[in-house]
Amino acid sequence: MEGNDARTSAGLWDPWRPVRDHIVREIGQRLRERGYPESEWALDRQLDDTPSGVADFGYAAHRAAKSLQIPVEQLASELAKEFPLSGGLSRVSSDGAYVNFHADTGILVQSTLELVFARGLEYGQGPARPEKVCVEHTSANPTGPFHVGRVRNGIIGDTMARVLRAAGYPVTTEYYVDDMGRQSAMITWIWSMPVDQWPSEIRNNARPPDGTSVATEKPDHWYGRPYPFVSEFLKRNPDAARQVAELSREIESGNSPPRHREIAEAVLAGMLASLARIGIQFDDFVWESSLVRNGSVAQVIERLRRAPHAVVEDNGALAVDASGYGLPKETATILVTRGDGTSLYPTRDVAYHLQKFSRFSRTIDVLGQDHQLHARTLVAMLTEIGESRRPEFLIYQDITVPEGGRMSTRKGRAVNLDELLDEAVQRAHAEVLKRREDLSEDQVATIAEHVAAGAVRFHILRVAPDKPVKFRWEEALSFEGRSGPFVQYAYARAGSILRKAERETPPYPFEAGAFRLPAETDLVRTIARLPSTVQYVARTSHVHTVATYAYGLAEAFNRFYQAIPVIRAEEPARSSRLALVAATRQAIGNTLDYLGVTRLERM
Numbered sequence: 037m038e039g040n041d042a043r044t045s046a047g048l049w050d051p052w053r054p055v056r057d058h059i060v061r062e063i064g065q066r067l068r069e070r071g072y073p074e075s076e077w078a079l080d081r082q083l084d085d086t087p088s089g090v091a092d093f094g095y096a097a098h099r100a101a102k103s104l105q106i107p108v109e110q111l112a113s114e115l116a117k118e119f120p121l122s123g124g125l126s127r128v129s130s131d132g133a134y135v136n137f138h139a140d141t142g143i144l145v146q147s148t149l150e151l152v153f154a155r156g157l158e159y160g161q162g163p164a165r166p167e168k169v170c171v172e173h174t175s176a177n178p179t180g181p182f183h184v185g186r187v188r189n190g191i192i193g194d195t196m197a198r199v200l201r202a203a204g205y206p207v208t209t210e211y212y213v214d215d216m217g218r219q220s221a222m223i224t225w226i227w228s229m230p231v232d233q234w235p236s237e238i239r240n241n242a243r244p245p246d247g248t249s250v251a252t253e254k255p256d257h258w259y260g261r262p263y264p265f266v267s268e269f270l271k272r273n274p275d276a277a278r279q280v281a282e283l284s285r286e287i288e289s290g291n292s293p294p295r296h297r298e299i300a301e302a303v304l305a306g307m308l309a310s311l312a313r314i315g316i317q318f319d320d321f322v323w324e325s326s327l328v329r330n331g332s333v334a335q336v337i338e339r340l341r342r343a344p345h346a347v348v349e350d351n352g353a354l355a356v357d358a359s360g361y362g363l364p365k366e367t368a369t370i371l372v373t374r375g376d377g378t379s380l381y382p383t384r385d386v387a388y389h390l391q392k393f394s395r396f397s398r399t400i401d402v403l404g405q406d407h408q409l410h411a412r413t414l415v416a417m418l419t420e421i422g423e424s425r426r427p428e429f430l431i432y433q434d435i436t437v438p439e440g441g442r443m444s445t446r447k448g449r450a451v452n453l454d455e456l457l458d459e460a461v462q463r464a465h466a467e468v469l470k471r472r473e474d475l476s477e478d479q480v481a482t483i484a485e486h487v488a489a490g491a492v493r494f495h496i497l498r499v500a501p502d503k504p505v506k507f508r509w510e511e512a513l514s515f516e517g518r519s520g521p522f523v524q525y526a527y528a529r530a531g532s533i534l535r536k537a538e539r540e541t542p543p544y545p546f547e548a549g550a551f552r553l554p555a556e557t558d559l560v561r562t563i564a565r566l567p568s569t570v571q572y573v574a575r576t577s578h579v580h581t582v583a584t585y586a587y588g589l590a591e592a593f594n595r596f597y598q599a600i601p602v603i604r605a606e607e608p609a610r611s612s613r614l615a616l617v618a619a620t621r622q623a624i625g626n627t628l629d630y631l632g633v634t635r636l637e638r639m
Contacts, residue, residue, distance in 0.1 A: 049162055050567035051148040055139055058123025059093055066115055072100050091136035098133055108133040141557050145548040148564040152619040160566040160626045162204040169205045170392050171197040173402035175212040177219045178303040180260020181452040182310050185435045191496050192432055193402040194316045196579045198630045203574035211318045215300045215325050217381055221284040222266050223259055224296045238265045256306030259299055288378040290328060310453045314489045315632040324384055332387040333379050340372045343420035351375035361416040370413055386417050389427060399427040430577050432501035460488035463513050483639060487521050490633035494520030498583040518587045520633050526590035528639040530621035537603050539614050546615035547608050555596045562592045563623045586627045593620045
């Protein structure tokens with residue numbers, strides 16, 4: 037189990053691990069003596085490592101007391117009095133139903149700083165694990181530039197993959213390219229005609245400006261320009277809608293027009309260039325059409341034909357009666373194929389997931405809240421074919437623009453990622469100039485690009501996926517609030533202190549006993565939490581916790597250097613505090629890597 041694996045490497049990668057192991061072992065022994073057996077794995081999960089600053093760890097005795105049929109306050113008090121002060125603990129106390137554990141500060145300082153300096157870039161990472169993980173994220177249809185609402189998917193997925201790698205898992209990120217659906221067909225349909233032959237209401241709104249071409253404009257912007265207008269046009273023109281439907285069926289049967297793949301690849305390349313600006317890349321791309329060509333979809337259709345609730349409709353379409361799966365009444369019949377035998381998106385998605393299950397131990401799908409019904413449909417179809425494996429769904433809520441309202445590409449009410457990043461760079465450029473008039477224009481431009489990208493990533497990531505994000509510039513680009521620039525600035529300041537002290541490179545000698553002030557010891561405790569934070573996020577997918585940790589670490593560092601002299605301190609305090617600055621810089625830098633935010637030496 038994960039908890040047991042972590043304990044096998046106690047002390048090698050997590051400075052808190054030996055303390056946790058001691059607490060878990062001793063609690064378990066005393067509960068067993070009272071007739072309440074509890075596994076160490078379960079106790080480790082119950083141990084609270086953030087009890088509101090009351091202690092370093094806390095154990096809630098409610099469940100054990102209920103089973104033993106004794107007052108919970110009595111059990112907590114007895115456990116605290118009996119607990120041996122060893123294993124890195126300095127004090128154990130009880131408070132009502134809770135047993136609170138306080139670490140020996142000297143031991144923690146020694147083990148934490150030694151571990152940070154020994155592991156360097158690897159500090160925060162866990163031991164290697166054999167389970168292969170697939171994180172499928174973004175997977176936007178190649179129909180035009182990313183809008184900001186969609187990019188939350190990529191930021192969550194990319195960060196989750198980074199954290200899982202840090203936790204020791206071999207991770208593959210995948211982008212599922214839907215090149216067979218109606219939306220992709222709409223793009224092929226309009227661009228199969230010369231622009232001068234486009235329907236007037238599309239041409240008048242979406243005609244490319246004179247002098248521009250796909251060679252001079254990003255291809256996602258070029259090919260995606262008519263998309264929202266095509267969508268509206270088809271609603272009012274049945275003949276055109278039938279043409280697109282026929283084209284979609286041709287594509288889905290494997291008879292794609294010559295330019296279909298060419299256009300899809302060009303649009304995708306433009307979309308990926310936008311994502312690269314915020315540090316998002318992919319390991320593999322799975323084209324939906326490949327699942328049809330290699331026979332995977334045909335195999336799924338045959339399995340669904342034999343499914344317990346398979347039905348054949350009057351027009352020959354194959355469907356599944358999913359009324360027993362709790363789906364809304366209007367979607368309780370899932371179409372597997374049309375009457376002509378061509379497949380639909382849910383069927384092809386089943387084939388894709390079976391492929392993922394065959395290659396990975398764990399699969400994570402990052403989906404917007406508007407895809408929750410699709411997720412439930414997928415589970416119903418997997419159940420129908422007797423497949424017990426399931427993906428994990430990491431569902432996120434919408435992003436709203438400052439003016440309010442949910443963004444939609446089809447309705448043309450979208451702020452695209454390139455526009456957002458361009459404005460972020462302009463705003464960041466102005467903020468950097470306010471602080472650093474000594475830098476060259478090239479230096480300011482480079483810093484502004486990285487600050488802007490980090491601001492966007494952090495601002496979106498800091499909110500729990502199950503909560504909506506309202507994008508606010510003043511918060512995203514703040515150098516003093518809960519933001520990416522704030523964390524980047526803390527890293528740069530730590531580096532500046534070391535440069536001024538001429539201690540940019542190790543060794544960093546220190547004396548654990550020199551750390552007596554709360555601002556020092558609180559900072560050490562926060563640094564020590566990085567490895568367990570990584571493991572927690574890898575286990576729970578609460579990916580926003582990384583941003584919360586990063587802000588907490590940067591804030592603890594700010595309190596430290598504002599309250600305590602470092603360079604002007606006398607020895608041995610000076611060397612020890614410089615060592616703490618170096619350890620903080622390493623921990624912040626590693627955390628920025630997990631966030632996908634660039635480390636900046638100067639800001």
